[in-house]
Amino acid sequence: MGTKRDDNPISLRPIGTVESSLTDPATAPKQGYEGSPDAWLVFDPAVAQGLQDLRAGEQIIVLTWLDRASRDVLKVHPRDDLSIPEHGVFSTRSSDRPNPVGLHLVEILEIKGLRIQVRNLEALDGTPIIDVKPPLHGVPDN
């Protein structure tokens, strides 16, 4: 068992990029459902086969790399509200965190080849996409 840090950096390769009208981190919504625009996920031709069973109307989780985040932040005021005491980042959805991976639960609106339009994505224009997955579900018995 080890908890070694930095010994073996792990390398992500973007599989695509977000195309969005959101360009300013200061005014972008903090969560997808807070007035985010529809946006396009534009995928690399190299991963086309991986996309083939996605369908309009489905929900997906898009994983992004929040490339404009600060990685040396461990405590934040949730929602940048200074009246709320600082929280450890792992209890928050802050984009500032050691590994700023964004999780976005979105609905597919339209698929045009390597371009997939989704509803309510709060990621900024140009954000790298690193993965797409089916929605999480909890324990069936719960």
Added chain:
Amino acid sequence: MGTKRDDNPISLRPIGTVESSLTDPATAPKQGYEGSPDAWLVFDPAVAQGLQDLRAGEQIIVLTWLDRASRDVLKVHPRDDLSIPEHGVFSTRSSDRPNPVGLHLVEILEIKGLRIQVRNLEALDGTPIIDVKPPLHGVPDN
């Protein structure tokens, strides 16, 4: 907008490691609720401040780097069942995918400093942890 691949590799730094009795990928459960054991998340002292508001009884999403996965896979038989036609990996939870980030929705059982015990984690012993987040929630109006 570009979809360039490999130009700017993104480097993840593990923030901890999974300690689990699961060591064999061939027999490990495919989803957390399918008979996974309780496991410990063992964090790096460098991220201690980020953990300070996590509490026993809460649900969290643990993001891991599935370091034993194949990254050149774009189509899989879901659940390794050859009777099911191959699907594009982005429609599946396969650990084999271009960026094998694991998402695990788990409940915190106990916190002992840098060690957090969680219920039902299907990640293998030694798997690097890259992030911890609150659970995703969908659109409130839906």
